[in-house]
Amino acid sequence: MTVHGGRVAVVGGSIAGCAAALAAARAGADEVVVYERTPGGLQDRGVGLAVRDERYRELEAAGYVDAAMPWVRLTTRTWLTRDGGDRAGRRLGELPFPFRSYNWGSLWRELRARVPASVDYRQGATVEQVVPEPDGVGLRLADGREERFDLVVGADGYRSAVRAATRAATVPVYAGYLAWRGTVPADALPGPRTAWAEDEAATVTFPGGHMIAYRIPGAHGVGTFANWVFYTAPPPSAAPALREATSLPPGTVTDELMAHHAAVVERHFPPYWQEFVRLTPRERTFVQPLYDLAVPHYGEGRLVLAGDAAAVTRPHTGSGAVKALQDATVLERALRSATSWDEAVRAYDAERSAAGLAVVELARRLGRAQVEATPDWAAMDQGALEQWWREAADGERVFGGQELKWPGRGVREDR
Helix, strand or coil: CCCCCCEEEEECCCHHHHHHHHHHHHHCCCEEEEEECCCCCHHHCCCEEEEEHHHHHHHHHHCCCCCCCCCEEEEEEEEEECCCCCCCCEEEEEEEEEEEEEEHHHHHHHHHHHCCCCCEEEECCCEEEEEEECCEEEEEECCCCEEEECEEEECCCCCCHHHHCCCCCCCCEEEEEEEEEEEEEHHHCCCCHHHCCCCEEEEEEECCEEEEEEEEECCCCCCEEEEEEEEECCCHHHHHHHCCCCCECCCCCCHHHHHHHHHHHHHHCCHHHHHHHHCCCHHHCEEEEEEEEECCCCEECCEEECHHHCEECCHHHCCHHHHHHHHHHHHHHHHHHCCCHHHHHHHHHHHHHHHHHHHHHHHHHHHHHHHHCCCCHHHCCHHHHHHHHHHHCHHHCCCCCCCCCCCCCCCCCCC
16 A cells, blocks of 8 residues: 555444454554444345356455355346246246355355454444544544544445445435345245255246245355345335335344235245245344435545445345455455555545446346336246346446456455
8 A cells, every 4th residue: 555654544334344444454544443333143134146157256356255255156037926826936937047145144254364464443433433534534422532644444334334324325315115124044945845946046027026036045054044025015004104314134024015025925925935935934034125326426525435335225136245355355445556645545436426326326236126116027938038138237237236347457455
């Protein structure tokens, strides 16, 4: 790092935060401090995520992921509808799905283990205020302490305190529908075993939404689970409470939302998938209201944003974790090559702002096509499915994440 003597703070210690801390440490910052408000338990989050093969190879080359991290191979996305006599539904068609699936908790744990011991990772540390200064940033903590840094990375999610300190101070906008989530142990899946191949992302379609299910590693890299995400609009009476950015973790989902979910499953799902969803107990089911957010700038003064703090995307794009890891990769390169903090922030902002806008726009397109204005699923066949997907996914231009541009003919810089 050509900017010597620097102190870097990372606000937020999840996947985006660990990756940003790793980037700052690799770039040569003298001191890196991570503030994670959660006192513990990040490794226990069992949500699934997926990384497209091409993006995995880029991130592996950059040194942020490797084959030792537990993952499951996915190859095909199959689209299903209830009509027809088959217990698992009628297959409308299938599309290539070249992804690796991960468990959020195990991926976080692997990244956390790669953060150097020299990084001061503080759990249970809440940043209450971020104060930009002409040549640095002040942080005020919930315990009354104040600290000053040369650069602050906001990796603190969709309710980011760092983003709130920028001039734009953009806030998430409710997308109008929800994602219900859950997991089922693979050894508890209903029969027959031939209903759902191990490398298959099965998509159950219905008017006004769909559910996608795929296998993921266990939270500690042991065993396999089936991860499911179910998208549809809530009952009209529930919508007003969801307009302000919020989340509904396990144990807090209302009776109304659970009843709505159960009614849609009963009405529209084939018998196999009804049984599958019911295997997830209420205490392991949570609801994620979906929001759109894309900041105009990823960097301002001595503040930079990463992950969901910069761009909140609906999960349809398969690129949430990828974008956070790419943010870290670009931040590392910007810090290595810059001769001043201001230059590093400008370089990072120039490369990542457009990427964030593109993935948020694709998520809106996919949301309209798969939830808000669904086609006549039952009328689909293989050809119609392929044509619909080309139009919905914009030719897959950024589905699964945009290509990560490296200097000099697409090859990363030597370390």
